[in-house]
Amino acid sequence: MFEGEEMPEMKLFGRETIEAYISEGGFICLKQDSPLGEDPSIVMMLPTDIPQVVKWLQQLAGEFKS
Secondary structure (H helix, E strand, O other): OOOOOOOOOOEEOOOOOEEEEEOOOOOEEEEEOOOOOOOOEEEEEOHHHHHHHHHHHHHHHHHHHO
């Protein structure tokens, strides 16, 4: 991406909305809205943690398919 260029909106719809974004503090965040109207759940990760988290998610997805 080029400086000043905005990132595309990253949201999954069809259930409670899941949104991915970069916080002002430089964390990569996943936010999921609550179906009951409560505060959303937010998971904050350091960019260096992402490769490991992706591996875990891929392992879990593979187990789900089995």
